Amino acid sequence: MSWRTVIISNQAKLDYKMGYMVVxxxxxxxxLVNEIAILLIENPMVSITGCLLEVLTEKKVKVIFCDSKRNPFAELVPHHGSHDSSLKIRTQIAWTDDVKAMIWRDIITEKIRKQSxxxxxxxxxxxxxxxxSYIGQVELLDATNREGHAAKVYFNALFGKEFTRSEDNSINAALNYGYSIILSAFTREISANGYLTQIGIFHSNMFNHFNLASDLMEPFRIIVDKHVLDLMPKEFGKDEKHLLWNILSEQVYIDNCNHSLDIAIKIYTKSVFDAINDNDSSRIKFYRKNEWI
Structure with missing residues (x-):
C-alpha cells in the first residue's frame, strides 16, 4: 500500500527504472514507486520523463506541480480512473437534484458539527x-446558508473578531495551502472511482475544475484548521508548507478502524458515491471527532 509523500524541492531529473523513481x-x-502516495514537484526546474508519468498514472500516484512560489497550481489527473468510468460518468450526470440536496445537507451538517x-x-x-443550534436549521441544499453563518462565528472564535477569510495574511495562506492538499487528495479519489471532478453536488462554478472535490472535502477542512491554529505562522514559507504536508499522515477513526487521513478520504469518498447511487445518505462514513487519536 502506498503511504509516502515525496517532495522534490531542488532542481532534478525524475526517471523510472525497474520499479523505482530515480531522482x-x-x-x-x-x-520505490509502490510506496508513493503523493509526489509534490515543488521546483519548476524539475524535469520528469514520460515513462515515469505513465507509471505514476497507472499506480494512481497523486502528482502535484507547484509554481515558482511553491504553491500548487496543477496536478496529473488520468483520463480513465476506473474500468467503467463511462458508466460512472453517465450515472453522475443523471444524479437527481433531490438526492444531491439530501447529500449536501448531510455533508454541511457534519461540517458544522465538527466545527462545534x-x-x-x-x-x-x-x-x-x-x-x-445551527445544525437543526440546515435545510436541503442549505437554503438558509447555515454554513456561511457558522463559518463567521467559527473563524472569529479561532483567530479573533477582526479576522476574515478574504484578508491577505499568513494564516489565510496556511489555510488555503492546507485546503489545497486536502482538495488534491479528494480529486485523486474521485478520478480513481471513475467520476468527473468538474460536476459537483452543490458547487457548480464553470471555472472550477474541482467542483465535486470541493463538495466532498467540507467536513475535512477542520483538520487543516486545527493544524494552522497550532502553527499560527507569522510568515508562511517553505518550512511551514512542509509541516502541513504531514496532514495526510494523521490518524483518524473511520469505518471501525484507525486509518491515515489519506486512506480515510478514500473510504469516505467511496461511501458518498454509494450513498448517492443508493439514495441513502446513511451510507456516508464520516470520521468522528471523539475518536481522534
Whole structure:
C-alpha cells in the first residue's frame, strides 16, 4: 500500500527504472514507486520523463506541480480512473437534484458539527453551542446558508473578531495551502472511482475544475484548521508548507478502524458515491471527532 509523500524541492531529473523513481540531482536517489502516495514537484526546474508519468498514472500516484512560489497550481489527473468510468460518468450526470440536496445537507451538517466539536475542545462553549443550534436549521441544499453563518462565528472564535477569510495574511495562506492538499487528495479519489471532478453536488462554478472535490472535502477542512491554529505562522514559507504536508499522515477513526487521513478520504469518498447511487445518505462514513487519536 502506498503511504509516502515525496517532495522534490531542488532542481532534478525524475526517471523510472525497474520499479523505482530515480531522482537525479546533486545526488542520485531511488524511491520505490509502490510506496508513493503523493509526489509534490515543488521546483519548476524539475524535469520528469514520460515513462515515469505513465507509471505514476497507472499506480494512481497523486502528482502535484507547484509554481515558482511553491504553491500548487496543477496536478496529473488520468483520463480513465476506473474500468467503467463511462458508466460512472453517465450515472453522475443523471444524479437527481433531490438526492444531491439530501447529500449536501448531510455533508454541511457534519461540517458544522465538527466545527462545534473543535470549538468545544478549545473551551469556546458559547460559540460551540451556537453552531450546534445551527445544525437543526440546515435545510436541503442549505437554503438558509447555515454554513456561511457558522463559518463567521467559527473563524472569529479561532483567530479573533477582526479576522476574515478574504484578508491577505499568513494564516489565510496556511489555510488555503492546507485546503489545497486536502482538495488534491479528494480529486485523486474521485478520478480513481471513475467520476468527473468538474460536476459537483452543490458547487457548480464553470471555472472550477474541482467542483465535486470541493463538495466532498467540507467536513475535512477542520483538520487543516486545527493544524494552522497550532502553527499560527507569522510568515508562511517553505518550512511551514512542509509541516502541513504531514496532514495526510494523521490518524483518524473511520469505518471501525484507525486509518491515515489519506486512506480515510478514500473510504469516505467511496461511501458518498454509494450513498448517492443508493439514495441513502446513511451510507456516508464520516470520521468522528471523539475518536481522534
Amino acid at each position: 537525479r540531482g546533486l545526488e542520485t536517489k531511488r524511491i 466539536d473543535f470549538l468545544k475542545e478549545l473551551g469556546k462553549d458559547n460559540e460551540a453551542d451556537l453552531l450546534m
